[in-house]
Amino acid sequence: MPKLTMVQAINLALHQEMERDESVLVMGQDVGVNGGVFRVTDGLGDKFGSDRAIDAPLAEGAIIGTAIGMAMNGLKPVAEMQFSGFSYLSIPQLEGNGARMRTRSRGQFTVPMVMRMPYGGGVRALEHHSESKETYYAHTPGMKTVIPSTPKAAYHLLLAAIRDPDPVVFMEPKHSYRAFKEEVDDNGEAWELGKARTVQEGTDLTVISWGAMLHRTEKVVEQLSEDRNASIELIDLQTIYPMDGATIAKSVMKTGRCVIVQEAQKTLGPASEIISIINDKALMYLEAPVKRVTGYDVIMPYFARENQYVPTIGRIKRAIEETLDFE
């Protein structure tokens, strides 16, 4: 099994799926000749030609709008938004049409497409290049929002997203693009969307995270498990919508304690929904209040301040310890 970075794993999934299925194509800005600004689509232009690795004119709205049309007529476009901060021009099309077409046409027209894009902080970039706005997309009925946290998950989940019969927003934590490698079994298997992944089983406390925060949280969990001899269960949410309430509830019913680590701003982030699920399904099992470690309700600052505005290792550690110690 090859050890790959997340960029390489996504690239591999695209190569394999375009080879397997002629209706799959990639489109976006700089995705063809240049291979994408993060090199995620590298080599696709050379291998599949400019008809299937499309360097589009510069218009996010039209990229997504034409992708919807392509999908309505038998293609499976994987459209790239160069940064999630530029993707909001896609919302009129996704919210107004992409997510509604199945309902509007009573299933006559469907939109099997993927909008993939890097998101999140940590790369010392300019304005609009660092935010986590998964809620915008997860809050639109009719489409799915997926966030992989590791190279392996990125590979299997992207295959699932492309094969899914409905629009999928696939958000890639750019901080994790090249941060670490992982063995990826390139077997072409799609993981099921809407399922969380239990990274590590435990009985004392459940920690839930996703995206770049998962990797950071995992390190804290490893350290605390050892230092405090605690049995911590770590869950990678993987799909923001439809959210895997069953896995969350089952884990919290077992541990009675839960900490959620979310890079996005505090108000109405996915953590709010997780807490509601716990309230609905596992409230009586709780032995401590559920804690969330999140960003803040401010505009993501430029990088001189950015690091302090995403959950720090210290904040994650303190939240877990306080929740473990709560009596």
Add this chain to the structure above:
Amino acid sequence: MPSKVYARFSVSYMQVLDEDGKVDSKLEPSVSDDELLKLYRVMLTSRRLDERMLKLQRQGRLGTLPVCVGQEAVSAAAALAMAEDDWFVGAYRELAGRVMRGEALVKPMMVYNGMEEGNMTEGMKNVTPVAIILASQIPHAVGIAYAIKIRGEKNAVVSFNGDGSTSEGDWHEALNFAATWQTPNVFVVQNNHWAISTPLSKQMHNRSIAQRGIAYDMESIQVDGNDPLAVYKATKEALDRAKKGEGPTLIEALTYRMLMHTTADDPKKYRKEDEVEEWVKRDPITRFRTYLGNKKLWNAKKDEALEAEIKGEIDAAVKEFESISKVRMDEPFDYIFGEKEEIIEEQRQEFLDDLRKDKEDA
């Protein structure tokens, strides 16, 4: 009803100073010697500042930044044609124009080192902050101009965007509004031929961007954007019309992005060096220096002195930049709303507590 030609249109092109610095005296605009020298100084300052920032970036002292090398004439000459209270609504490749409007040289370094403080425009009037989302500032330029129009004020708005941005809906929608409302707008498009790796040929089928203005029945012209006199003349005439209530103008300035899109980009991956070489011959600064020399306004000795002076100014700006050792970490909470909100203040307190605990734990 017989078939007939409903209307015919043409697009004109203007160059005042040719590639060898020879001036067309019939087109030469009337600009004072002081202003010509100021224009040269600003273009050179912008070039040297870009070069220095590029070095700082490569040393890890600045983050990702866009450079404007080769495009100085467009925004500098347009800004020279503007009155002090005319609005300057830029994107992110107008360093020279911003310097012309009085931006302190330390400011861009602050922005590209991740500090919002660099967007503070002390000493400048009616200059909007760098806009990164492409063409998103162009509708604002029309709204600003609309306010000027209905209040009967005498100033106007000059906005800037690139060739790639003209594919955005915002750009077309803004031009239609401006034409319909006949607002005092001048839309300067810096056609530098590349949108990161996307050449014009993949961006549009049009032979010019200027002709897009014709679709909105707007005065439109294409100029040599590496010719500061052509940019100055076109902008001045457009501003005069705008201020007389004769509506907006589209100016397509042909220029070239001589270096990378931003420091995160490698143009070798997608464009040929020969093409760049061709444009180096059309460098706006070299051309303008020849013109000034021909007018007996400039010589090698003066050039040497100016280079030293600019180096001194940039050195001082770098020194100032490097003396800023700290930023106040909770400042983003100050600017989220005009009035204090409990939810924000509560989060600020949590933030400050965590900041303190993080420091204690470190």
